[in-house]
Amino acid sequence: MTELHTITVQLHPSYDIHVGPGIIHHIRLHHRRIVVLADERLRDQHLPTVLAALRQQQSAEIHSVVLPAGESCKNLAVFSRTLSQLAQLGLSRDSAVVALGGGATSDLAGYVAASYLRGVAFYVLPTTVLAMVDASVGGKTGINLPEGKNLAGAFHQPRGVWADTELLTTLPASVFAEGMAEAFKHGLIEDTALINAILGQHWTAHSPGLVALVAQAICVKAKIVANDPHERHERAFLNYGHTLAHAVEAATHHTISHGDAVSYGLHYAAWLGKHLGMVDITAMTRAFIDQQRPQPLPELDFAELSGFMNRDKKADEAGLRFVLLEALAKPVLMRVDDATQAAAYADWWHDVKPTV
Numbered sequence: 001m002t003e004l005h006t007i008t009v010q011l012h013p014s015y016d017i018h019v020g021p022g023i024i025h026h027i028r029l030h031h032r033r034i035v036v037l038a039d040e041r042l043r044d045q046h047l048p049t050v051l052a053a054l055r056q057q058q059s060a061e062i063h064s065v066v067l068p069a070g071e072s073c074k075n076l077a078v079f080s081r082t083l084s085q086l087a088q089l090g091l092s093r094d095s096a097v098v099a100l101g102g103g104a105t106s107d108l109a110g111y112v113a114a115s116y117l118r119g120v121a122f123y124v125l126p127t128t129v130l131a132m133v134d135a136s137v138g139g140k141t142g143i144n145l146p147e148g149k150n151l152a153g154a155f156h157q158p159r160g161v162w163a164d165t166e167l168l169t170t171l172p173a174s175v176f177a178e179g180m181a182e183a184f185k186h187g188l189i190e191d192t193a194l195i196n197a198i199l200g201q202h203w204t205a206h207s208p209g210l211v212a213l214v215a216q217a218i219c220v221k222a223k224i225v226a227n228d229p230h231e232r233h234e235r236a237f238l239n240y241g242h243t244l245a246h247a248v249e250a251a252t253h254h255t256i257s258h259g260d261a262v263s264y265g266l267h268y269a270a271w272l273g274k275h276l277g278m279v280d281i282t283a284m285t286r287a288f289i290d291q292q293r294p295q296p297l298p299e300l301d302f303a304e305l306s307g308f309m310n311r312d313k314k315a316d317e318a319g320l321r322f323v324l325l326e327a328l329a330k331p332v333l334m335r336v337d338d339a340t341q342a343a344a345y346a347d348w349w350h351d352v353k354p355t356v
């Protein structure tokens with residue numbers, strides 16, 4: 001029997017995330033006009049299947065618009081062009097926008113759906129692990145501006161998400177791994193069973209157990225966003241490992257991917273915790289790096305990374321705050337003095353520096 005999971009995200013309005021192989025064939029939407037906004041890499045392989053599945057069940061008029069692949073769709077030019085395309089297709093208030101792609105596609109499509117006629121129904125068919133376990137949960141949508149990432153956007157909850165794990169089989173291994181880093185982070189901050197499930201196995205889109213693992217990781221984020229819909233408190237815990245990760249991305253001019261930077265960042269956060277006498281999970285985060293095999297880091301200087309960390313969005317007048325773990329699955333937000341940051345950096349670098 002096919003394994004299916006449904007997670008209800010308890011927001012206002014609440015919505016269901018369905019996870020399973022072949023789940024796109026179970027989509028039910030009741031709208032007069034539906035426009036699928038799809039990542040162009042999926043044009044030949046997944047988009048035709050999705051359109052056929054939608055057409056089978058609906059009496060609706062179904063259109064598709066192909067968006068530039070990945071992050072290159074998240075800008076004002078594509079945003080404005082896509083809004084115009086919806087207007088030209090005659091979309092009315094009772095129409096729906098469906099995102100088919102990774103987190104970049106659903107961020108853009110969600111913001112388009114939030115803006116068109118001040119908001120039309122939005123659905124997501126995530127096609128990367130990251131989009132399933134992270135971007136599809138919580139209703140954040142948006143685009144980048146020339147001045148920085150995710151600077152314009154809106155909260156617009158999807159009405160439904162169908163995470164079809166069969167769509168992951170075409171993902172490049174490195175993109176698949178990026179999502180596993182976020183799933184591991186979800187385990188560390190909330191769910192020890194998820195940590196144990198992830199560690200010690202090389203995960204691919206074909207791994208038995210992947211459906212349950214994706215569903216488990218979605219549950220973590222769903223729980224956190226339900227407790228903190230407007231990002232005032234708990235939601236910050238989702239940034240575990242991200243302070244150093246963002247600095248690594250900036251210092252390497254994004255030659256290190258977000259997911260790889262998160263793998264390294266989780267290990268740095270673990271070292272910080274150890275230096276502060278909190279739970280020591282450095283062996284676990286080290287094991288994860290060995291398993292993930294992120295791209296090797298170039299030579300990185302603490303002073304430079306520290307500069308980027310202090311510009312991180314969690315730094316305020318009183319200084320930088322890190323998400324740390326009091327115990328496994330017990331995150332806290334804490335200030336850490338510069339000397340501790342530097343000492344943890346030295347130990348972290350010893351572990352992660354490229355071996356020649």
Ligand SMILES: NC(=O)c1ccc[n+]([C@@H]2O[C@H](COP(=O)([O-])OP(=O)(O)OC[C@H]3O[C@@H](n4cnc5c(N)ncnc54)[C@H](O)[C@@H]3O)[C@@H](O)[C@H]2O)c1
Pocket residue numbers: 039040041069070071074101102103104105107127128129130131134135136137138139140141150167168169170171172175178
């Ligand atoms: N809204 C949120 O809460 C939230 C949370 C986390 C991340 N994000 C955003 O998500 C984005 C990152 O998402 P992502 O990692 O999914 O990246 P992405 O959307 O850029 O996709 C990564 C790459 O994989 C390709 N791709 C996608 N699905 C594929 C498939 N099934 N087969 C083959 N190739 C495929 C894409 O074309 C792209 O090149 C960032 O823009 C980030 O800001 C949003």
Ligand SMILES: [Zn+2]
Pocket residue numbers: 182242258262
């Ligand atoms: Zn992340």
